[in-house]
Amino acid sequence: MENSTQESHLRSENVVTYDSPYPLYAMSFSHHRNNHQYVAVGSFIEDYNNCVDVLTFDDETLTLNSNPSLSFPHPYPPTKLMFHPHPSSISSPTILASSADFLRLYNLHNDAFEPVSILNNSKSSEFCAPLTSFDWNDVVPRRIGTSSIDTTCTIWDIEKGVVETQLIAHDKEVYDIAWGEAGVFASVSADGSVRIFDLRDKEHSTIIYESPEPDTPLLRLSWNKQDLRYMATILMDSSKVVILDIRSPTMPVAELERHKASVNAIAWSPQSCRHICSAGDDTQALIWELPTVAGPNGIDPMSVYSAGSEINQLQWPAAQPDWIGIAFSNKLQLLKV
Template sequence: MLMATARQQQQQQQHGVSPPSGSSSEHKKKEIYRYSAPWPLYGMSWSVRPDRRFRIAVGSFIEDYSNKVQIVQLDEEQGHFCLRSVFDHPYPTTKIQWIPDQTGSQADLLATSGDYLRIWRVSNNEARQECLLNNNKSSEYCAPLTSFDWNETDINILGTSSIDTTCTIWELQTGQVIGRVQGNVKTQLIAHDKEVHDIAFTRAGGGRNLFASVGSDGSVRMFDLRSLEHSTILYEDPQQLPLLRLSWNKQDHNYLATFAMEKSEVIILDVRVPSVPVARLGNHRAPINGITWAPHSSCHVCTAADDHQALIWDIQQMPRPIDVPILAYSADGEINQVQWPVSQPDWIAICYKNNLEILRV
């Protein structure tokens, strides 16, 4: 089902989450499902556990100290989302991520960033905080965390990025399903000259050691945990505009995508040819907020922006110009999050206003 036709189905189903009349087989034919939260949404993460299909965590964006995280799950028989759990989170979540455990053999953990990095254990649809990771215990001041990433190769490693120009690599002792989770600082490094906005590990080289970061100095920098005294500048924005997010290609680890603040263009980089973008994706009509690569294809990437659009691009013609996306979806508001889950590659999730939507692609 093409995303371009999902808009037509949305018009037919004004409230998305309401199941149509008829049998459960009709429910499963829907191409779009919506969950509406009681507040604006920002953080979002799709669980990869095989025993938790269509389970998504979403975080509120409220400008006070009373934010929430909800865990919702699609009831595939009834055809709508059900609220499974909700817990308090002081500041808005700058990022949410489930443990990247595709076997379901580890403890069911969820991480959130904001003022600190917090690890939560989910059991019987209840979430409790396992630990709060703070590497500045000598001061009451904490530099807010802009983002983090959970290492898929070694799930005991997480990396955080902060407005204080640093990245911190954390080492967890997750133990087994029973037992408390603890975390220690593995290393901290000054990654940029200004605020660091995002960090992401890559499987390049077949290991767990490489990650990249982007920041307000307009650069993409790559690091190796085995020699952190050196870094490689993969790209610098010609106007030194802040770079807000980065995302690694999940199938071809030579490629990554990033975009600058208030810009409507996504830049595709090839680590083998640093400094010069190999492609520019420029069909959005407003600032971009999110990027995500297809989990099952090396040449498809999805972008989302303030123009209410989620666009899927086919970049296999690089380095020839990529002029138009192959699929498009228009939401009813500015899209601030987009994910293409490893566990459900036929679906994409977006957040706008107070809505979470999943779209069949």
């Protein structure tokens, strides 16, 4: 992307596009650092019958190829997809997790993804309150944390298939969850708060931010893995991105306010603690470089990309940090940074 605040009309070799037969929402990149990286995309059909397509991205030929044998049906639209953060070797199993009605794990075996477990966080019912999101702990990869509309966050030991702990985290629906360290996670909720939890002290949580407008839900949360002091969140129906420093709660250290419509997704750079991308209903993906001191007129993005319609989802993959993935309408696009 050009390093300017002008709209980037990217040359064709800087954009790779996949056209799906369905509207897309969830997406994830595998962590294998070889030529054939997997990209999983989930359909967004308002129906029980949905599907996950697994594409291969070849960064030498710049192609995204669908492989029908890797695709599989999925109940309801997946709210999130994630590949195992640490496949130990190229030959190790490729595991993909999804959230919707349950947390599901799939294993790549003989060129097909096979379901290995369905995890239900409800102790009292065979049904589970819908899961809004989840995050895979990259320090302790047997741990996955899920967030649910029933106000809980559930920490799973996926190797044993058991609940490690379940916390009533908020007063209202929990919309997103993100790990910071091995036993520390944060969550955001319809109650308008960002809370940090430490599994060594399950009775307490720390509120580090609350919506300035009472009861304005916080929808997404992204923890800066390069500098754990910083996280970012977005508010419902808001065009700004709020940057938080957990050492100075309640007051944002920056607010990024150049979107012209609601922001839907945020992702920190996997390689730089000062770069973040945001995308929204204004069809734009903006890359920001956070200054050490913000000027009086706010911060301008360093590059702007315009998509064909509202951008619903965004990923900045650790194994391919030169590319950003966005989903809009029925398209997945990879943008060369």
